[in-house]
Amino acid sequence: MRPVVSAAAEAGGAVLAVDEAPNPWIDPSYVTENWDTILRYLGEHIRLTLGAVVLGALIALPLALLARRNRVVAGPVLAVSTIVYTIPSLAMFAFIFPFTGLSATTVLIGLVAYSLVILVRNFLTGLQGVPADVREAARGMGYGPVRLFWQIDLPLALPAFMTGLRIATVSTVALVTVGVLVGHGGLGQLIYGGFNANFYRAEIVTGSVGCVLLALLADVLLAGAERLVTPWARAVRP
């Protein structure tokens, strides 16, 4: 007599409802049906990235200028930035959490800290690369400190500045995802949500691919901006 069990149970032991449901890696219908949710998370992702890089740059520039002028400042700035850089993002967000709670501010503060240390190093490298005799000549021609910065330092250090901005932007886009820890991870919410929704692969893949595409798009845009603001570099670099 044939026992009353399904073929699946005979082959694989226990039968779970999950085994029966298809769980494809790529599912275009997921994207079309959840377009609004995806856009909302994408918006948060972009806002957090932009905020972190812009705020980081605004803090990093005066720090880098100060560090170039003053050796005593340069040492601690570089040392602190190395230590901040080594702190894992999970720990960083956890440290900030008691102060700002489950809010996007927690993520933003952590991201600003990371982009700040990337930018301050690149800005300082750029500023240190400006030849001293060029600055000397400009000062001899009667340039004040503001004009010296805008017309001598900034153009000469711009390639290093842009490199820093590109690295900071791309790594910030990737880091936003860790914000899921406090519920504000941008597209990371899709990755984490998919994992928690019984391993919903289509959602996870959508979040992951979205992150990579966003990072690459941001990099291409910044590369374009770099070409626009440094027209003189085009002649040398084909």
Added chain:
Amino acid sequence: MSAFGEAMVYLNDPFNWTRRDGILELLGEHLTISAVAVLAAFVIAFPIAVALGTSGRGGGAVVVVSNVSRAVPTLALLTLFAVSPIGFGNRATTIALAVFAIPPILANTYVGVRGVDADVREAARGMGMSSGEVTRRVDLPLALPLIMTGLRTATVQVVATASLAALVGGGGLGRLVRLGFGQQDYGLIIAGALLIAVLAVLTELLLVLLSWVATPGPKRFPWTSAKRPVLAASAEPTASGVPL
């Protein structure tokens, strides 16, 4: 009591260290996962990088791999491996971390081997060394500082990101932070974060020391040398340039 005070109380309780699923057990798990991942990545990436570096081919591919890897979120890779047929847990975590450790080892070893002076290589060949001997006795010792940089970057990155595995069902010290969030226990969150941060910084220090010991040539402490090197910022604190 503040969260930091509660964290100190938690860390001062010996039972929290020694019990099952306590700090020591999680630390052991964390370190095992990290060590296996770095070792696996080294075994895969090192021969490829040396082969590409000595032949001088594939430089473009190495650059592309290390640039694209910067754009892939660690959390995404950890999650993707966790929901793959491998199943979530330490095996999926180890594989994901190994994948992440490959680019820094690959790129730094490649640049190191590629940068060996062609004249030195020529001289070694003129002394009758075979191509294998040139690689072993000339290329690798000269490339060692950069090889160690790659290994350091990869190790610190792996130790740091292993904590993220707890978000997707993996083990390691990140479990404490996750548990703390689950229980609304601020002290536990901070205690876990402190352990993770200290472990990452210690790993960095240990590997800086190790690469200093391993580098051939006259040893000189940075603080005893008569002429202090000019304090110049390098563009990126780690060779891969990615926060962890």
